Amino acid sequence: MPGNVVLCVCGGGSGAHALAGLATQKGVEVRVLTLFEGEAKKWSRAVQKEEMTVVINENNRPPREVMSKPKMITKDPEEAIPDSDVIIFTVPASVHEMYFKAIAEHIGKRALIVGLPGQAGFEFQCRDILGEKASLISVMSFESLPWECRVREFGKRVEILGTKIYLTGSLIRGKSVTKPPLMTLQKFLGSQPILRQSKHFLETIIMSYSFIHPVIFYGKWKDWDGKKVNEAPLFYQGIDEPTTELLQKCSDECTAVAAAILEAAPTKANLSDVKDIHHWYMENYKNEIAEASDLFHSITTNKAYEGLKHPMEESESGMVPDFSTRYLTEDIPMGMVVLRGLAEVMGVSVPIHDMLIEWGQEKMGKEYLVDGKLTGKDIESTRCPQRYGFLSLDAILTGEKSN
Incomplete structure (x- = not known):
């Protein structure tokens, strides 16, 4: 993975831990933004002492461990968002609005914003809050997290219990040129799940199966x-x-x-x-x-x-x-x-x-x-x-x- 790709992971839960750990291990510059000050401080203190461990359970194979350390963990959008090529939301949909509003002024016009998962209406909310800037950036929304995962020790250890085979996401491509969205995200995650692009963003909304x-x-x-x-x-x-x-x-x-x-x-x-x-x-x-x-x-x-x-x-x-x-x-x-x-x-x-x-x-x-x-x-x-x-x-x- 090219070293000049900057990924900002928004969130402090299990999905954020797993994504930050895997992407960092791939050689990506990873910044973690959690708007909750207590989470940012706790995670920062943890990785100062030792690298974070991602335990990966794979079908019919012994568990394996990946060690890594994000470059930055902060609660300040002004530190994390500028120059980020990819911004991935791994927070509950109920706080997406708070994150969108916090990062809006700092997002570059060539950025790719990803909901992982975005859940239904992610694109509507993005368009509403970002206004004209929403037509420049590219937006992807995936139907779910790539894994079933659980934080075992905050900031130190997360376990991936299972990984989906395929994961489908929608893409609304912006007017500004961005890096190839699907290929870039695939390199963050590794070989699985295999990422696929839906034919239309409404497909992902309908197949979020929120019921x-x-x-x-x-x-x-x-x-x-x-x-x-x-x-x-x-x-x-x-x-x-x-x-x-x-x-x-x-x-x-x-x-x-x-x-x-x-x-x-x-x-x-x-x-x-x-x-x-x-x-x-x-x-x-x-x-x-x-x-x-x-x-x-x-x-x-x-x-x-x-x-x-x-x-x-x-x-x-x-x-x-x-x-x-x-x-x-x-x-x-x-x-x-x-x-x-x-x-x-x-x-x-x-x-x-x-x-x-x-x-x-x-x-x-x-x-x-x-x-x-x-x-x-x-x-x-x-x-x-x-x-x-x-x-x-x-x-x-x-x-x-x-x-």
């Missing part, structure tokens, strides 16, 4: 009687058949929205590669799934999900479900509501999405959907196209707000 966590949460706790439980149930591997059916119905609604967009603008929005959720699992977790005959088994026999449990609130007398989990607070306003916004523009009915959004907003004390319309008081905290004034398909495609 997965809310559906599983709903399936487990919709009939909960309020009594405390003794232990947290398994999350993915604890699903039942009715939950699987809801997942498939949500997937069907997503593909229906894609079909409507493709029919309306076949030459402007090629969404022919949008897949249903079962095919997505089979492709992305091929080496991790023991039984892929149907969606239920593709999830419950996925090794990458082993041991992962429901988010819970604990007390001395037991546990209760945590309705403040990002599985709801992020995946609904930054995911399901965005898809719902596309559906509203296209006139496509998505009753299962509606039901889940209404259930989730009640649990969170929020209001997005009112009388079947995205007019709730909390719509400004979402990334649906309606928030940004994109009220027609043409506005969504061009980024020019509807009159």
Whole structure:
């Protein structure tokens, strides 16, 4: 990898640790920007004493370790962002706005901004905050992190539990010349996952499948009687058949929205590669799934999900479900509501999405959907196209707000 490439990793969580470690080991100049001062100080102190370790678990191979040290870890955008060729967000979508606003004035016109993952509406938010500069830079948004990973010791040790085979991202190429986006990112990550570019940025929004966590949460706790439980149930591997059916119905609604967009603008929005959720699992977790005959088994026999449990609130007398989990607070306003916004523009009915959004907003004390319309008081905290004034398909495609 050419030594003159400068990568700024935004974030301080598991994904940021893994990406910073892997890219640094490839010879890239890596800067880490975390806007939380405590994280920046803690991580800086850790790498001053010793290099960071990335433990990589690969299918049917013993774990291997990669040692590296980012060049800079800071909370100051003015230190980290100028001259950065690539800026990658590895923070929750709920704080993307905070990062965009913090770095906006320091971004160079040839920069590549990447959401890893971007989650639904990443491009809408980028266009809104960066304004004219958004037409110069290039923007990529990937459907998920490349790995399942966990920080084992902050600033010192992160473990990659599983790596996806393929990872698809969208690209909106800016007017200014940039380095080859996909090739550059691939060199940061290594041979896997194999990065692929979608035919259109709406494909990544639709295939973010933000409904997965809310559906599983709903399936487990919709009939909960309020009594405390003794232990947290398994999350993915604890699903039942009715939950699987809801997942498939949500997937069907997503593909229906894609079909409507493709029919309306076949030459402007090629969404022919949008897949249903079962095919997505089979492709992305091929080496991790023991039984892929149907969606239920593709999830419950996925090794990458082993041991992962429901988010819970604990007390001395037991546990209760945590309705403040990002599985709801992020995946609904930054995911399901965005898809719902596309559906509203296209006139496509998505009753299962509606039901889940209404259930989730009640649990969170929020209001997005009112009388079947995205007019709730909390719509400004979402990334649906309606928030940004994109009220027609043409506005969504061009980024020019509807009159």
